[in-house]
Structures are given as C-alpha cells and as structure tokens.
Amino acid sequence: MGEQRKVLVTGASRGIGRAICNRLHADGYAVVGIARTRPADLPEGMDFHCADLSSAEDLRGLLKKLAAQGPYHGLVNNVGLVQSDPLADVLLEDLHRAVALNLEAAILCAQALIGGMREAGFGRIVNISSRAALGKQSRTIYSATKAGVIGMTRTWALEFAAQGVTVNAVAPGPIATEFFWDANPDRDATTAKLLAAIPVGRIGEPDDVANAVAYLLDRRTGFVTGQTHFVCGGMTVGAA
Template sequence: METQLNVLVTGASRGIGRSICDRLAQDGYTVTGIARTRPADWPDAMPFYTVDLAERDAVKKTLAEIAARAPYYGLVNNVGFVPTGRLEDVDTTELYKAVALNLEVNILCAQALLPGMRALGRGRIINIGSRAALGKPARTLYSTTKAGINGMTRTWALELAADGITVNAIAPGPIATEFFRDANDAQNEATRKLLAGIPVGRIGQPEDVAHAVAYFMDERCGFVTGQTHYVCGGITIGAA
C-alpha cells in the first residue's frame, strides 16, 4: 500500500471508533482522530482534534484545519448518538441532536475532505450505520437517522463514482461497547433474548467492525460502492 494515505475517523476516542483507528494504523494508514475528548492513551504520533461534533460552527472550523494539512484518502463517519424510548416516550427535541450527530456531521466531513480526494483521484468514505435501521423497538429517532445513512451512502456512491471515490456503509448489530450497554439494560428480557438469538453464538466486538472498515478502505476495493454491509453475527438473517 502507498504510504501516507491519510484517513479521518470521527468518534475516535472509544469503542468502535477507537478500534477502527487502531486497525487502520496497523494497516499502514496515517490516521487522524476527532472526538469530544482525547483519550489519555492516544498515541502522540497520531493527530487528534478535540471538538463537540454536535456544534456545527466548531466542526466546520476544525475540519477546515484538518483539510488544510493534507489531502485525505479516507473518511470513516463513525460518531453517533443513541436516543432511546418507545413512541409514546420520544422526546422530539432529541431528534435534532440525532440528526446533527448521525447525519449532519457526516455531510460536513465529506464536504471538507472531498476536494482532497478528488485531487488524489481516489478515495474511500465509510459511513457507520446500524442494524437498527431495519427496525428496533424503542429506537424511533436512532433507527430513523441510521436508515438515512443508507440512503445517503447510495446517493453519494452514485455522485462520486466517476471521481474514483467509493462510498459504503457498515451496519453493526449488537457490539460490546459502552453505547450498547447504556442503551440495552442487561437485565431486560428483550436484551437477553436479543443476545441469545445471535446465530454465531456471541456478541460482536469492536474489532469485528474495524475489520469490515479495513476491507472497504483497501485500495483494491474499488469496484464495491453504494453497499450496506451488516456486521451482525447473522442476526439480520435470523430476524428475517
């Protein structure tokens, strides 16, 4: 692989995002992380930008700084917000935060890095969605915005194909992260049923998602675009 291929990962500080950063760095990419908080153990040699990704103006300013450093070959839109609640309990004020973190920041990042990708003549955009886009109880706002990622991915893929830029989505199922534990009570019967129904017999790990990202990021993966890839242990098939 050509050296010095720059990749930006949002929501990079923990969980799936951190695992993606570690994997891509191991694969030889020059990884830049962006999130609200820099981890204490973040490598000094790996650039990191601290910003609240729900704050539009601050995000735009930070992205301008990042894009000015060098052209970026890859973008992983990983940051997300998981509001929960059944329909009768949904707080619609949370809709705007969900749109900001699950959709708008993806657009802002892609807009900022697109000129550099076009200058390189190639690029990879990977949007992290969710199996919940197919429907999940108590996830009205989350599933709505994550379903939007699928449509966004397909549209961008069509618009950017002629530029040598592929755009794909990864939709994880149950992954052992803080997000999952916060949104799924381990004592809840629905959570126990969900985990017991995973066909491969285990919950997913952040590394499982990172591996899928590495596939889509590879320069040899230039003939795959506009796809949503489920990393779900077979639960999507089982639900069908």
Template sequence: MTTPERVLITGGASGIGAATAARCRAEGWEPVIIDRVGNGIRADLSSPDDTARALAEALAGGPITRLVNNVGVVVPNDAEHQTLAEFDLALSLNLRCAFQCMQALLPGMKAAGFGRIVNMSSRAALGKELRTAYSATKAGLIGMTRVWALELGAHGITANAIGPGPIRTELFDKANPPGAPRTQAIIDAVPVKRVGTPEDVAHAAAFLLDARSGFVTGQVLYVCGGMTVGVAGV
C-alpha cells in the same frame, strides 16, 4: 520515507471508532480523530460551526482521502414521547455531520482521483422499537451512501455503509450487564451465539477503506452475527 495516508474518523476516541483507528494504524494509515474527548482534535460534532473548525484543522495538514463517519447518538424513546430536541440532536450528529465531513474532504479526493467513504449505520435502520430518531437518521445515512456511490464513482471514490448489530462496547455492557438474563437473551438471538466486538466492525471498515476495494460501492455490510438474515432485503 513516505508519509502515511490519513484517515479521518469521527467519534474515534472510544468504542468502534477507537478500534477502527487502531486497525487503520495496523494497516499503515494515520488516523485523524475528531471527538469531544481524547487526544485527537476536540470538537462538539453536533455543532456545524465546531465541526467546520475541526475539519479545517484536520485538513491543514493536507488532503485526506479516507473517511469513516462513525460518530453518533442513540436518544432512545418511544414514538409518542420522542422529543424534537432528541430528534434534532440525532439528525445533526448522525446525519448532518457525515454530510459535512464528506463535503469538506471531497475536493481532495477528487483531485487525487481516489477516495474511500465508510458510513457507520446500524441494523436499527431496518426498524427497532424505541428508536424513531436513531432509526430514521441511520436509514438516511444509507440513502446518502447510495447517492454518493452513484455520483462519485467516476472520480475513483467509493461510498459504503456498515450496519453493526449488538457490539460489546462500554455503553453496551452498561446497559446489558454480562451474565444478566436480558443480556443472555440478546446473545441467544444472534445466530453465531455471541455479541460482536468493536474489532469485528473495524475489520469490515478496513476492507472497505482498502485501495483494493474499488469495485465495492453503494453497499451496506451488516456486521451483526447473522441477525439481519430474513429481515434485510436480498
């Protein structure tokens, strides 16, 4: 019996990360989850030292050739009042952590001549009110994705980003109660007339993680129900 290929998923204990982990299991891959809660490897991924410890624990079982950089934080605030502490937290969790995870897994990917990196960006990378720190880091994640695609393609490694739109998670429902006028306004703005689900995003991640997706790299796949049409560049 062959050992399942492993997929490292940061922030995989809930929401989009948990749905991605479930989809990976369905695909026959073994998810390795790093999160501050749950049954996986526990770590504070906003800390470089704790991230390094968790990565060493994950890699103790051997190389991991698939990576989903999913963990993130929003820290909403207007540009005038966004604090340096909020900005630094977003930078560390949304951007530095992804960079650190890539570097840790890269030797194993290069040795295998195969790798799949999926970075969870956001539609907010295109610009959104009250999202200075979040938008900056999610746009930065797209920039890193493109550089990695160019630098790592010769080693059989692809790097792509996903830009979710409004996704119905526990946090979304808490901020946007079902049936509330504001929630309905969000739904009305989506061309497909519904809010996305974590499984919608997990399906996109599974496609990009697949060995058969080796000719797709450096791309941003918006899973947004069509909200980026007319906004994102062609």
C-alpha cells in the same frame, strides 16, 4: 505516500471508533481522530483533535484546517448518538440533537474532504450505520437517522463513483460497547433474548467492525460502492 494514506475518523475516543483507529494505525494509515474527549492512552503518532461534533460551527473550523493539509485517503463517519424511547416519549429536541450528530456531522466531514479526494482521483468513505436501520423497538430516532446514513451512502456512491471515490456503509448489530450496554442493560430479559438470537452464538466486538471498515478502505476494494455491510453475527439473514 503518507499524505495519501491519511484517514479521518470521527467518534474516535472509545468503542467502535477507537477500535477502528487502532486497526487503521496498525495497518499503517496516518489516522486523524476527532471526538469530544482525548483518550489518555492514545497510540504514539496518532493525530487527535477534540471537538464537539454536534456543533456545525466548531466542526467546520476544524475541518477547514485538516482539509488544507492535503488530500485524505479515507473518511470514516463513525460518531453517533443512541436515543432509546418508545414513540409516545419521543421528543423533537432529541431528534434534532441526533440528526446533528448522526447525519449533519457526516455531511460536513464529507463536504470538507471530497474535494481533495476528487482531485486525487481516489478516495474511500465509510459511514457507520446500524442494524437498527431495519427497525427496532424504542428506537424511532436512532433507526430513522441510521437509515438516513444508508440513504446518504447510496446517493454519495452514485455522485462520486466516476471520480474514483467509493462510499459504503457498515451496519453493526449487537457490539459489546459502553453505548450498547447503556441502551441494553445486561441483566434485562429483553437483552438476554436479543443476545440468544445471534446465530454465531456471541455478541460482536468492536474489532469485528474495525475489520469490515479496513476492508472497505483498502485501495483494492475499488469495485464495491453504495453497499451496506451488516456486521451482525447473522442476525439480519432473512430480516430485510
């Protein structure tokens, strides 16, 4: 049973990824985390591997070892890079770097684990996208790659539905993480306007996203696939 309940989480060291790991660990999953740096306060019993997720060569080597340990219950492709530039300042090298982290890493992880899931006749893949996929100023690269995550999610859902593998996306809105505050300075007028527009009246917390991920990973959530679940405090209502 333990082997069947393993879940791989990328970008697992902080922010949303760390909250996802903690929630899944509390729910009894055998969590395997990957990130560039290992947290000092990692929960006891949580497996963790340091790797540069933007390096296809490094990631392939690690994934080969992990996949050989048996089938995984789930995969959470969480790692991501936020790039904030108006169109005039967009650099192609920044785009290539974001594609490697936001898209290629997810593809490599899914390729490594899907065989075991299909053989077991069961699997859950959750890809972390963003509300920015609907469009956001100064987010050309981020919006493009996170919209790509949604496109991949829908495609994979169709490819693997008959094998018992569901694939869904979670698209957070404003979430109080280091990445959010780096891209949205807390004393900036634009940030204040953004936060004031959240219908539920507060910024989201990483645990809000972790709750959505836990739902989509649940064995009982087998009739939901190819969907994008916005965790945004109501900000996307009418926006799409």
